[in-house]
Amino acid sequence: xxxxxxxxxxxxxxxxxxxxxxxxxxxxxxxxxxxxxxxxxxxxxxxxxxxxxxxxxxxxxxxxxxxxxxxxxxxxxxxxxxxxxxxxxxxxxxxxxxxxxxxxxxxxxxxxxxxxxxxxxxxxxxxxxxxxxxxxxxx
Amino acid sequence: xxxxxxxxxxxxxxxxxxxxxxxxxxxxxxxxxxxxxxxxxxxxxxxxxxxxxxxxxxxxxxxxxxxxxxxxxxxxxxxxxxxxxxxxxxxxxxxxxxxxxxxxxxxxxxxxxxxxxxxxxxxxxxxxxxxxxxxxxxxxxxxxxxxxxxxxxxxxxxxxxxxxxxxxxxxxxxxxxxxxxxxxxxxxxxxxxxxxxxxxxxxxxxxxxxxxxxxxxxxxxxxxxxxxxxxxxxxxxxxxxxxxxxxxxxxxxxxxxxxxxxxxxxxxxxxxxxxxxxxxxxxxxxxxxxxxxxxxxxxxxxxxxxxxxxxxxxxxxxxxxxxxxxxxxxxxxxxxxxxxxxxxxxxxxxxxxxxxxxxxxxxxxxxxxxxxxxxxxxxxxxxxxxxxxxxxxxxxxxxxxxxxxx
Numbered sequence: 001x002x003x004x005x006x007x008x009x010x011x012x013x014x015x016x017x018x019x020x021x022x023x024x025x026x027x028x029x030x031x032x033x034x035x036x037x038x039x040x041x042x043x044x045x046x047x048x049x050x051x052x053x054x055x056x057x058x059x060x061x062x063x064x065x066x067x068x069x070x071x072x073x074x075x076x077x078x079x080x081x082x083x084x085x086x087x088x089x090x091x092x093x094x095x096x097x098x099x100x101x102x103x104x105x106x107x108x109x110x111x112x113x114x115x116x117x118x119x120x121x122x123x124x125x126x127x128x129x130x131x132x133x134x135x136x137x138x139x
Numbered sequence: 140x141x142x143x144x145x146x147x148x149x150x151x152x153x154x155x156x157x158x159x160x161x162x163x164x165x166x167x168x169x170x171x172x173x174x175x176x177x178x179x180x181x182x183x184x185x186x187x188x189x190x191x192x193x194x195x196x197x198x199x200x201x202x203x204x205x206x207x208x209x210x211x212x213x214x215x216x217x218x219x220x221x222x223x224x225x226x227x228x229x230x231x232x233x234x235x236x237x238x239x240x241x242x243x244x245x246x247x248x249x250x251x252x253x254x255x256x257x258x259x260x261x262x263x264x265x266x267x268x269x270x271x272x273x274x275x276x277x278x279x280x281x282x283x284x285x286x287x288x289x290x291x292x293x294x295x296x297x298x299x300x301x302x303x304x305x306x307x308x309x310x311x312x313x314x315x316x317x318x319x320x321x322x323x324x325x326x327x328x329x330x331x332x333x334x335x336x337x338x339x340x341x342x343x344x345x346x347x348x349x350x351x352x353x354x355x356x357x358x359x360x361x362x363x364x365x366x367x368x369x370x371x372x373x374x375x376x377x378x379x380x381x382x383x384x385x386x387x388x389x390x391x392x393x394x395x396x397x398x399x400x401x402x403x404x405x406x407x408x409x410x411x412x413x414x415x416x417x418x419x420x421x422x423x424x425x426x427x428x429x430x431x432x433x434x435x436x437x438x439x440x441x442x443x444x445x446x447x448x449x450x451x452x453x454x455x456x457x458x459x460x461x462x463x464x465x466x467x468x469x470x471x472x473x474x475x476x477x478x479x480x481x482x483x484x485x486x487x488x489x490x491x492x493x494x495x496x497x498x499x500x501x502x503x504x505x506x507x508x509x510x511x512x513x514x515x516x517x518x519x520x521x522x523x524x525x526x527x528x529x530x531x532x533x534x535x536x537x538x539x540x541x542x543x544x545x
Contacts, residue, residue, distance in 0.1 A: 019429035048371035
């Protein structure tokens, strides 16, 4: 069982959480302009990374807040926990993951205009969480 | 005891050849699907200058980790067609492969625990019958007659309200299935190359012309991917994406018991499936761990949950002990149906997305995939399972319809 550090509630068992799949998948700005291929990409295609993977979790039986997590999908080691809307941090102490993909893409936010600086300067844990349920959650 | 007192090693069922510099086709993945594909390429299409590349040992992935259930009672026409074809092949394969892998048609029961379950189950029985799949609806008393150890009283949280039953379904010994295919492949000249990991592909424009491995580069005209949980990793090497997510799926066995369980029981609602292996272990499994994972292990609460469900349905299991638990990596799609067909890369084909239910499909996956690789066009049975369906919207949504949650 994973032991997950909720940014608001502290360490809790995995059974208190709900998995939300890949993080940083933005809702298309102009859905009507997408081709079928692009729409399929948004609806059905997600990264299936072997290694460091940025994903969303919901503390469903705790604070009911979403947050992001960087976790190794082979060792299951949790490498970072960070707020919704913040860019993906580099994996601590590890060689930076494949630079070709969206690892630290500046536009990779799920809440639109959230400033990455908030998390860096804030000391209040409640201010770093988003109440917005991410769209397009994969089961 | 010194070594010279030990009996002779039995004959090997296949050679362990060095990879040649070129083949007419290369199958990536030496599990059940890869071996079945090679078998049908050789037998149906005369392609014997082919290789199966396996990064570990033969059939050591999901082929060694499944719960061996074989059935074809799927709701939708496309699924019923391919799984029923597989079941018909299972019925003739022991003779064809000259190997008794203990295919036991002891029937599979899918329990209904709610009114919704009952309606869906009866609908599925009707759909199955229209598709030529054997199916019956059983009331709780008939359930008890077929499987006396099941608790059908109404003093449990989700009482058994009935079940669908497929008499021709059953189980087989998975390892022996792989060995049976491997031996026949080898006899027909197929090279099965273990400890050979694919590290990349050689392309000429958009056409694949070779496979890079840890044992050198192999030239080939065609590549078939049959790597289940690692399909996305291979696709990325080849330069395209697949709409699959890899999850851990766990299963467990008890210590050996005398025969108590005459059939296979699956419950979608309380979520466990149980059979008793020929040797005597109770074999059970349930759903995937929620998170993506390539670790071949999952979280223990998932095991706990399926054992709780099993004990509620089978009170006599309360005193049984777990002997072993394990996990595999399953390649799930959002419509719980597989992807078998062409890819955006010329001469590269993919068979993946079977998720938690690939073992039962092994012969039909192999037959259709071999047809697709040999001719370049899908077989009528795998045509609906093309990658394009995620763009066209022609999904085959077996979620909640296929008698078990995938």
